[in-house]
Amino acid sequence: MSQTESWFKNRVCILATMHKKEQVMVRPLEAQLQMQVIIPQAFNTDSFGTFSREIKRMGTQLEAARLKAQQVLEVTGESLAVTSEGSFFPHPILPYCACDRELVLLLDKTNDIEIVGTEISLETNYSHTSVKTVSEALAFAEKAGFPSHGLIVMESPKPQKNEMIFKGIVTEEKLINAVTKVMESSPKKTAHVETDMRAMYNPSRMKVIAQATHNLIEKILNTCPNCNWPGFDIIETIPGLTCEICHFPTDLIKSEIYQCKKCNFQQTKDFPNGVKFADPTYCNYCNP
Ligand SMILES: [Zn+2]
Numbered sequence: 001m002s003q004t005e006s007w008f009k010n011r012v013c014i015l016a017t018m019h020k021k022e023q024v025m026v027r028p029l030e031a032q033l034q035m036q037v038i039i040p041q042a043f044n045t046d047s048f049g050t051f052s053r054e055i056k057r058m059g060t061q062l063e064a065a066r067l068k069a070q071q072v073l074e075v076t077g078e079s080l081a082v083t084s085e086g087s088f089f090p091h092p093i094l095p096y097c098a099c100d101r102e103l104v105l106l107l108d109k110t111n112d113i114e115i116v117g118t119e120i121s122l123e124t125n126y127s128h129t130s131v132k133t134v135s136e137a138l139a140f141a142e143k144a145g146f147p148s149h150g151l152i153v154m155e156s157p158k159p160q161k162n163e164m165i166f167k168g169i170v171t172e173e174k175l176i177n178a179v180t181k182v183m184e185s186s187p188k189k190t191a192h193v194e195t196d197m198r199a200m201y202n203p204s205r206m207k208v209i210a211q212a213t214h215n216l217i218e219k220i221l222n223t224c225p226n227c228n229w230p231g232f233d234i235i236e237t238i239p240g241l242t243c244e245i246c247h248f249p250t251d252l253i254k255s256e257i258y259q260c261k262k263c264n265f266q267q268t269k270d271f272p273n274g275v276k277f278a279d280p281t282y283c284n285y286c287n288p
């Protein structure tokens with residue numbers, strides 16, 4: 001039995017999540033870490049912020065995930081928790097593309113361990129629009145992967161109290177009904193339509209959450225060669241992989257430095273992508 005197994009094996013792990021994320025998270029966590037995953041019944045993760053912004057999220061994505069884990073452990077009196085947090089933003093280089101960044105955090109209060117898995121994906125339907133007619137709403141819906149992906153309809157992108165908001169719309173009838181009602185009541189006679197990013201209404205997001213969960217498990221299983229602490233992780237990457245033709249250094253990664261969070265042991269792993277030279281395409285000398 002490895003050290004990782006002895007830390008987590010047969011322990012109760014509270015999965016602080018709503019929105020059916022357990023569908024993709026429970027099995028890999030139980031199978032690969034031998035923990036017993038339990039979903040608390042009365043823990044409302046929406047009180048930590050909603051994507052539709054009626055409740056603002058506190059702090060960064062990481063802080064929100066950590067806070068959720070700490071609070072669910074307090075409420076349940078347990079010592080081990082996993083939480084997940086999603087974030088959506090425009091791609092830094094491709095202006096009309098959106099990114100989905102999913103973060104999955106494990107907190108072990110007994111051993112003071114925090115390990116974070118992440119995944120960034122362009123496979124997201126994250127978008128919104130303002131419509132003046134039902135047919136505009138239907139056109140947006142088609143592009144947004146509706147009805148396998150749900151939609152939200154509300155008066156304005158910044159929802160105020162007492163404004164109408166319809167969430168989790170997955171039928172054309174409900175969409176038409178919501179858009180019509182909101183347009184009637186809104187002062188500008190428009191409706192704000194956006195993708196519902198809650199996991200159970202968004203199979204694309206569910207996939208990215210599954211990948212982030214795998215990333216977390218991989219990190220947990222990567223233990224320190226010196227003291228066996230889980231979560232031996234990259235703290236720095238060093239560019240300079242040399243060009244295959246001219247042997248000048250490129251901007252590609254040459255090595256990765258791993259460090260243990262417990263004993264600070266470091267290890268440098270060269271050529272993380274398995275290649276010792278860079279393709280000349282990436283060389284500023286051969287291909288300026
Ligand atoms: Zn160590």
Ligand SMILES: [Zn+2]
Pocket residue numbers: 243244245246247248280283284285286287
């Ligand atoms: Zn070169």
